[in-house]
Amino acid sequence: MPDIHFPIDINEVKGFLASDEGEALYQLAISCARQGPILEVGSYCGKSTLYLGTAARETGNTLFAVDHHRGSEEHQPGEEYHDADLFDPQAELMDSFREFRRNMRLAGLEETVVPVVAPSGVAARHWATPLGMVFIDGGHSLEAALTDYRSWSRHLVPGGLLAIHDIFPDPADGGQAPYDIYKLALASGQFEALETVNTLGILRRL
Known part of the structure; x- marks a missing residue:
């Protein structure tokens, strides 16, 4: 287990990232620091951002955190992962x-993390910065996952890392969209699989 020091209790931060997955993200972000900045899609309340951002701060890197902060399908009222504490009653929207x-x-982390508050495809529309690492944990519909993959994987430098959360090879264990884009990346011939940590699939750009 890496020696990670957080000024706040990581277990109190809302999110769905397991500790072994977070620790893997931290180590990956440390390892790719010289290749370029890091970008994550799907920050939610910042659990993954803390792991990636801490690594970025320690290495003098920058983390771009892309999220519209209106929640994915499963976060909406009446859905399985809705959190009433994050619902804005005035706007009648999740926030x-x-x-x-x-x-x-x-x-x-305010000097290390750059929030990009916009839908993934909109944020990527004029993006031109080469990236050392991309972490995808956005919406789990096939359309959302494909948008995230197509928008950001192309900006990875050779040797850059692509990490995709919620990889479930067995459909009985979870939704298939993240696994579909993982397989798409491998089928493209532009990525090689490195390892899987829990549900975190890790690939390297060739």
Whole structure:
């Protein structure tokens, strides 16, 4: 287990990332620091951002955190992962950005993490910065997952890392969209599989 020091209790941060997956993200972000900045899609309240952002801070890197903060399909009222504390009754919309900003402030990451508050495809429309690592954990519909993969994987430098969360080879264990884009990356001939940590699939750009 890596020696990671957080100014706040990582277990108190809302999110769905297992500790072994977070620790793997931290190590990956450390390893690719010289290749370019890091970008994550799907920050939610910032659990993955803390792991990646801490690694970025320690290596003098930058993390771009892309999320519209209106929640994925499963976060909406009446759905399985809806959190009433993150619902804005005035706008009648889910809003995780206030909680995200609070966690970044408490963790001392405001000089390292650049929030990009926009849908993934919109944020990528004029993107031109080469990336050393991309972490995809956005919407789990096939359309959303494909948008994330097509928008951001092409900006990875050779040797850059692509990490995809919620890989479930068995459909009985979970939704298939993240696994579909994982297989798409391999089939493209542009990526090689490195390892899988829990449900985190890790590939390298050739």
